[in-house]
Amino acid sequence: MKKEHLFILLFIFFTACVAQTNIVNPKENSITKSVNKKPRLVIGIVIDQMRYDYLTRFYDKYSENGFKRLMNDGFSCENAHFNYIPTYTAVGHASIYTGTTPQHHGIIGNSWYDKFLKKSIYCVDDDNYETVGAKKGGKKSPYRLFSTTITDELYLSQNKKGKVIGVSIKDRSAIFPAGHTANAAYWYQGKDDGKFITSSFYKDTLPDWVVDFNNSGKISGYLNQTWNTLYDINLYTESIEDNNTFEGLFKGKKTPTFPYNLSELKTNNGNFDLLKRVPYGNTIVKDFAETAIIAEQLGQDNFTDFLAISFSSTDYIGHQFGIDSKEIEDTYLRLDKDLASFFNFLDKKVGKGNYTLFLTADHAAVQVPSYLQSLKIPAGYFDEKELKKLVNEVTLNYFKSDSLVENISNFQLFLNKRKIKELHLDTYKVVKTIADEIINFNGVYKVVTAQTLQTTNFTRGVLRLLQNGYNQKLSGDILIVPNPSTIVWKERTGTTHGSGYNYDTHVPLLFYGKGIKKGKSKRYIPIIDIAPTLANLLQISFPNANTGKIIEEVFED
Numbered sequence: 097m098k099k100e101h102l103f104i105l106l107f108i109f110f111t112a113c114v115a116q117t118n119i120v121n122p123k124e125n126s127i128t129k130s131v132n133k134k135p136r137l138v139i140g141i142v143i144d145q146m147r148y149d150y151l152t153r154f155y156d157k158y159s160e161n162g163f164k165r166l167m168n169d170g171f172s173c174e175n176a177h178f179n180y181i182p183t184y185t186a187v188g189h190a191s192i193y194t195g196t197t198p199q200h201h202g203i204i205g206n207s208w209y210d211k212f213l214k215k216s217i218y219c220v221d222d223d224n225y226e227t228v229g230a231k232k233g234g235k236k237s238p239y240r241l242f243s244t245t246i247t248d249e250l251y252l253s254q255n256k257k258g259k260v261i262g263v264s265i266k267d268r269s270a271i272f273p274a275g276h277t278a279n280a281a282y283w284y285q286g287k288d289d290g291k292f293i294t295s296s297f298y299k300d301t302l303p304d305w306v307v308d309f310n311n312s313g314k315i316s317g318y319l320n321q322t323w324n325t326l327y328d329i330n331l332y333t334e335s336i337e338d339n340n341t342f343e344g345l346f347k348g349k350k351t352p353t354f355p356y357n358l359s360e361l362k363t364n365n366g367n368f369d370l371l372k373r374v375p376y377g378n379t380i381v382k383d384f385a386e387t388a389i390i391a392e393q394l395g396q397d398n399f400t401d402f403l404a405i406s407f408s409s410t411d412y413i414g415h416q417f418g419i420d421s422k423e424i425e426d427t428y429l430r431l432d433k434d435l436a437s438f439f440n441f442l443d444k445k446v447g448k449g450n451y452t453l454f455l456t457a458d459h460a461a462v463q464v465p466s467y468l469q470s471l472k473i474p475a476g477y478f479d480e481k482e483l484k485k486l487v488n489e490v491t492l493n494y495f496k497s498d499s500l501v502e503n504i505s506n507f508q509l510f511l512n513k514r515k516i517k518e519l520h521l522d523t524y525k526v527v528k529t530i531a532d533e534i535i536n537f538n539g540v541y542k543v544v545t546a547q548t549l550q551t552t553n554f555t556r557g558v559l560r561l562l563q564n565g566y567n568q569k570l571s572g573d574i575l576i577v578p579n580p581s582t583i584v585w586k587e588r589t590g591t592t593h594g595s596g597y598n599y600d601t602h603v604p605l606l607f608y609g610k611g612i613k614k615g616k617s618k619r620y621i622p623i624i625d626i627a628p629t630l631a632n633l634l635q636i637s638f639p640n641a642n643t644g645k646i647i648e649e650v651f652e653d
């Protein structure tokens with residue numbers, strides 16, 4: 097090559113470089129600038145079945161760096177509620193992350209009767225996919241969730257950049273928060289596996305770090321532990337006596353009392369499934385979440401990542417022992433320690449000021465009804481089988497058929513429309529007759545027909561909650577609201593949730609970290625306001641069916 101030619105080439109190359117620098121650099125700067133205002137990592141923490149008063153009841157026993165750190169250095173919404181019926185786990189997670197209620201997002205229960213398939217379905221089951229990481233437990237997807245989640249919107253707004261990962265013991269609690277576009281959702285497969293798994297909806301194989309975690313012996317290590325109280329049990333003055341008749345038993349144990357030797361109990365209690373029902377289930381999820389942050393390098397670049405964590409053991413323990421038990425108190429004191437260590441980890445690995453976090457619950461829970469009864473407070477057990485008998489008697493009497501209702505579940509009645517047509521009956525008349533009769537059934541407070549919910553706009557009270565939870569396409573034909581503290585539960589021990597009463601709807605809602613100011617609010621805040629608030633923090637679109645509002649007061653000025 098001649099010298100002149102080389103000179104010309106060099107000149108062209110140099111000019112091109114300068115031109116490119118001029119074009120690219122301002123763009124990069126502007127991206128960096130706008131991202132710097134946003135957190136590098138958002139962490140959603142949902143605690144399954146956590147009542148608001150667990151924050152206050154155990155406050156004096158909590159460490160300074162767990163719940164208290166969020167309460168005192170973050171923003172606490174003290175009057176946050178679920179604004180629909182039914183308050184179940186799948187519905188809660190779906191509503192938090194979509195910013196709307198079952199009326200729009202379509203998750204009307206954990207399981208529900210599918211009118212079209214004529215069978216009960218589970219919210220995340222999907223036979224189109226395979227289990228990844230074990231033999232069973234992973235044929236799941238979020239396809240029944242109709243609307244986008246805040247995590248989907250983050251993915252769309254960053255043009256597919258940034259990572260979203262969901263983690264939980266329960267499949268539904270990892271899947272719905274992670275949304276439709278997640279990198280992955282991982283959940284715990286108990287029984288004889290004791291592993292975190294996923295679905296081929298996300299990935300065809302488990303990443304190495306998940307395999308390593310599963311093989312590390314960490315999980316089986318917990319199965320050899322004995323669960324005893326963290327502190328001297330006599331200091332647990334916020335709960336009722338350890339031995340009482342209101343608590344459920346582990347198989348092979350004669351009293352619901354500490355200590356619980358897991359290696360003795362595991363054979364009769366589902367082997368690795370036992371870990372779901374003790375506080376170590378939460379610790380395992382915390383360990384797994386930390387491993388995910390390191391291995392997936394969450395919060396390390398200028399695209400915002402999202403880690404959705406859900407702690408489920410609180411729910412299993414609440415169901416078995418009730419909300420006033422020593423077991424629940426100990427579970428929350430231990431969870432507080434896990435949270436403190438997790439927040440410390442975040443400061444070190446992601447950096448204070450680089451992350452924003454929120455903590456809430458998917459629903460709360462009622463006191464054990466038999467315990468309330470022992471204190472002369474009205475409470476009870478609702479017998480769906482007896483109701484079914486009554487309904488069949490009614491329809492036989494009025495319409496000469498005892499098969500006009502094909503399913504009763506989740507306090508809803510599903511009519512057999514085919515049969516009604518066959519018998520040339522008037523659907524409206526059938527519905528009205530059944531509704532008029534079952535209001536007299538023990539434990540029923542209100543009976544509402546689907547037609548009423550379709551033609552009336554309720555603006556407040558229990559009927560508003562019922563309407564928010566009612567999905568015209570999926571829900572039943574007659575809906576029942578039970579009396580306060582009245583539950584469908586096989587046993588007289590332990591408790592559950594699902595209603596629109598305060599004991600089920602009132603939950604903690606704490607924001608903390610980048611962009612969040614210190615403070616508290618006593619204003620009523622529906623839980624669907626979380627997603628649009630995060631959208632505003634991140635300056636991205638609301639989930640597509642959002643009906644929530646921005647919680648303005650949580651933001652720094």
Ligand SMILES: [Zn+2]
Binds near residue numbers: 593
């Ligand atoms: Zn539950």
